[in-house]
Amino acid sequence: xxxxxxxxxxxxxxxxxxxxxxxxxxxxxxxxxxxxxxxxxxxxxxxxxxxxxxxxxxxxxxxxxxxxxxxxxxxxxxxxxxxxxxxxxxxxxxxxxxxxxxxxxxxxxxxxxxxxxxxxxxxxxxxxxxxxxxxxxxxxxxxxxxxxxxxxxxxxxxxxxxxxx
Numbered sequence: 001x002x003x004x005x006x007x008x009x010x011x012x013x014x015x016x017x018x019x020x021x022x023x024x025x026x027x028x029x030x031x032x033x034x035x036x037x038x039x040x041x042x043x044x045x046x047x048x049x050x051x052x053x054x055x056x057x058x059x060x061x062x063x064x065x066x067x068x069x070x071x072x073x074x075x076x077x078x079x080x081x082x083x084x085x086x087x088x089x090x091x092x093x094x095x096x097x098x099x100x101x102x103x104x105x106x107x108x109x110x111x112x113x114x115x116x117x118x119x120x121x122x123x124x125x126x127x128x129x130x131x132x133x134x135x136x137x138x139x140x141x142x143x144x145x146x147x148x149x150x151x152x153x154x155x156x157x158x159x160x161x162x163x164x165x
Contacts, residue, residue, distance in 0.1 A: 008043045008050060016040070017053050021060040062092045062100070
């Protein structure tokens with residue numbers, strides 16, 4: 001039965017690192033030490049040194065597997081060899097992305113000076129402000145005139161109505 005251990009011993013750490021660097025799975029190593037895989041990953045998250053050494057063990061495993069590519073092609077039929085080599089290359093691309101993964105590097109260095117454009121826009125806005133204020137004043141004046149005309153029309157209508165009574 002797998003259980004939880006709270007402490008990662010030096011012996012366990014070395015065994016995990018050796019196992020991973022030689023291609024053993026975390027599941028198998030956890031079964032050997034009678035721990036849950038979640039406990040292993042919790043240790044890797046909490047212990048920076050273990051995490052760093054674990055990353056190195058995975059890189060060693062990737063390099064070890066990549067070295068077997070030539071011998072796979074020599075000993076297996078072509079279809080089996082292709083599947084095996086594709087699996088190794090896929091694993092390498094996931095475990096060592098920076099070295100073997102698919103990359104899309106886009107480096108763009110561009111400096112734009114928009115100060116001239118901003119100054120031109122500011123000067124246009126400055127010249128528009130008086131014109132906009134004048135237009136607003138004219139509009140407001142027209143509104144006042146219309147309101148007064150409506151008022152006068154209402155008073156005239158009221159007077160006519162009163163005359164009819």
